[in-house]
Amino acid sequence: MKRPFFVLGCSLLLLGGGAANAADEIFRPEAGKFPPLEKAHSYRGELVFVDHANRRGSIRVVGPGMFFRNDPHPFALLPYAIVRYHGAPADLRDIPLGTVLHVRAFLPPDPKLSAVPVLPVDNKSRPANYSGGGGTAPAENHVLLLEDEPSHCQRGGMIWRLKEVDLKSQAGMVIATREPKQGGDGKATEEKLTFDAATRILRGRERLEIADLIAEGAWPAEGKKSLGSQAVQLGITWKPTPDGVFTRFHISDIWLDDTSLQRAAKSQTETHKAFIRSRWMPAWVDAVEYGKFGRATVTATLFGGMDDSLYADFKKGTSAMMNSVENTLKHTHGAYGPAHMCSRGSILDVIKTPGEAPLGSSGIQIRFETDLIIEGLRPGRPVRVRPTVWPQVQVPREEYLNDSLEERFPTPAIFPKY
Amino acid sequence: MARQRKKSLAGQSVLLGITWRPAPGDGLNGAFTQFHISDIWLDVAAIESAAEFQTETHKAFIRSRWMPAWVDAVEYGKFGRATVTATLFGGMDPSLYADFQKDFQAQINGSESTLKHAAGHYGPGHVASNGKIVAVTKASGEIPLGSSGIQIQFETDLIIEGIRPTRVVRIRPESWPKMQIPREEFDNGNFEERFPTPAIFPRY
Numbered sequence: 001m002k003r004p005f006f007v008l009g010c011s012l013l014l015l016g017g018g019a020a021n022a023a024d025e026i027f028r029p030e031a032g033k034f035p036p037l038e039k040a041h042s043y044r045g046e047l048v049f050v051d052h053a054n055r056r057g058s059i060r061v062v063g064p065g066m067f068f069r070n071d072p073h074p075f076a077l078l079p080y081a082i083v084r085y086h087g088a089p090a091d092l093r094d095i096p097l098g099t100v101l102h103v104r105a106f107l108p109p110d111p112k113l114s115a116v117p118v119l120p121v122d123n124k125s126r127p128a129n130y131s132g133g134g135g136t137a138p139a140e141n142h143v144l145l146l147e148d149e150p151s152h153c154q155r156g157g158m159i160w161r162l163k164e165v166d167l168k169s170q171a172g173m174v175i176a177t178r179e180p181k182q183g184g185d186g187k188a189t190e191e192k193l194t195f196d197a198a199t200r201i202l203r204g205r206e207r208l209e210i211a212d213l214i215a216e217g218a219w220p221a222e223g224k225k226s227l228g229s230q231a232v233q234l235g236i237t238w239k240p241t242p243d244g245v246f247t248r249f250h251i252s253d254i255w256l257d258d259t260s261l262q263r264a265a266k267s268q269t270e271t272h273k274a275f276i277r278s279r280w281m282p283a284w285v286d287a288v289e290y291g292k293f294g295r296a297t298v299t300a301t302l303f304g305g306m307d308d309s310l311y312a313d314f315k316k317g318t319s320a321m322m323n324s325v326e327n328t329l330k331h332t333h334g335a336y337g338p339a340h341m342c343s344r345g346s347i348l349d350v351i352k353t354p355g356e357a358p359l360g361s362s363g364i365q366i367r368f369e370t371d372l373i374i375e376g377l378r379p380g381r382p383v384r385v386r387p388t389v390w391p392q393v394q395v396p397r398e399e400y401l402n403d404s405l406e407e408r409f410p411t412p413a414i415f416p417k418y
Numbered sequence: 419m420a421r422q423r424k425k426s427l428a429g430q431s432v433l434l435g436i437t438w439r440p441a442p443g444d445g446l447n448g449a450f451t452q453f454h455i456s457d458i459w460l461d462v463a464a465i466e467s468a469a470e471f472q473t474e475t476h477k478a479f480i481r482s483r484w485m486p487a488w489v490d491a492v493e494y495g496k497f498g499r500a501t502v503t504a505t506l507f508g509g510m511d512p513s514l515y516a517d518f519q520k521d522f523q524a525q526i527n528g529s530e531s532t533l534k535h536a537a538g539h540y541g542p543g544h545v546a547s548n549g550k551i552v553a554v555t556k557a558s559g560e561i562p563l564g565s566s567g568i569q570i571q572f573e574t575d576l577i578i579e580g581i582r583p584t585r586v587v588r589i590r591p592e593s594w595p596k597m598q599i600p601r602e603e604f605d606n607g608n609f610e611e612r613f614p615t616p617a618i619f620p621r622y
Contacts, residue, residue: 048600048602049602058602060600060601066598068598068599068600068601069539069598069601070601071601072601072602196474196478197474197477198471198472198474198475198477198478200471207467209467209470209471239478239482240482240597240598240599240600241597241598242595242596242597243595246598274439278439278440339444340444391442392442392443392444393439393440393441393442393443394440394441394443394444394448395440396438396440
């Protein structure tokens, strides 16, 4: 059977007809509740397409068989999804194609509103493509956590240990293990990873080439050398593999010390801070208390995973704006941007919930009072909030809906008519 | 005392990376077209280092996807034999062109205008015409942008469809690794995959 692959921009929703006996195991996130991470399905794959404006993309999921033949698998970010790149908060647009990502995802919360195809709920166990096994097209395509290799390792207290390098003409193979930073049991599985002259070696404030390591005598010019379980963090990508090897990953970056990765994280954090200040903090509405003549007090939980300095801008007694958005976090009211259409008011209170916040939540609630509540600020709905210390800007055309909700899932009619 | 916010930079020479970000304004007034600096290269060594990494990235990319070219002429022989004259496209690192040498084995594969392999998961290495480079010619004078100015003559004993004058092909010198390209980079029997419609969602 022919199965064309997903690129970007489409409208067909396939409503899954899951196995009846799996019905009582089905878990879908609900509006207004952050789903427990332990109920997420985990997988790993290569980022192949990105539709950043709609917060979706495709991943070639790792599974048995010929990796290169696996159809790119569409995914959508949940409104409260956390994306991490280089150990820092990120947007999809920050991640280069080819990056291998770790995914924690759920079934679509509401299949009718899914921005990507809805699959049979047991699809992860069905044979897929040419792989000879399942798992490369899981129905769990609504992502809570998306992280690149160093982010994944840092969160889990893991490091890579380099065992051996085999080098020829500034390219070659590394044998390495991913294991706990503290107290590895020596039983980690060895992986072979390729590198080439484009692999970046980061050390302190330096960005080195393979040639620099050779010049220093750390790596041989040709041949094999033991690297003595050197502890590093790796950036991992996929490239087509020679020699009949189907699933082997490639090292894009090697961070030799903490300082170098901290510098990468700082740069990515600043990129994301500027992004969130211009697009506003995503949140959802917990409750609305209506007053008279359009007055209302909105309680909202700010989504998690951002830099602390962004949350610090939400202060009691300061003015703010709150705008409704759709599930892709897009502004829905056209060229009259968020600042035109939002509810204006002030932050009455900032409440930090005790204990550990679930992934997706910041654990910070605000109470916001407005004298003109707009449609869309309803319990369970996502919103974006701007403390007025953040700059007032206009979001670009692809990041708002103008006339029709159908713009969300484009048809060929999306091409401009000149 | 207020910290100094402005300082003359005295015409300092740099190279800039430029992006766009939403600029302050309310939609009626404000900075509508104001660009943003993503990178500042303060010296030649810095930009050369950036270029070196990008060049190596692109070299690995072209070696795995093959050198794009177009066919200038085909002289047909008997029983499928043919000699193809093709001009390699321009803009690549010189080390890639240096791999095209007379008497070296090579493969030449038809591709569509997007440079995609058009014959499914039996990849370029399976379906290409195999043969030998019988001549490499460098044009003199100014080379038009898009062209490398390098023509090769390639002889094969089995010419495939798609290797026709003015058509786009990709060529692999034997010294480049033979790899399988990923699923989204080949058409699998349906040209409609080129410009997807909503029907492109997978049917599971």
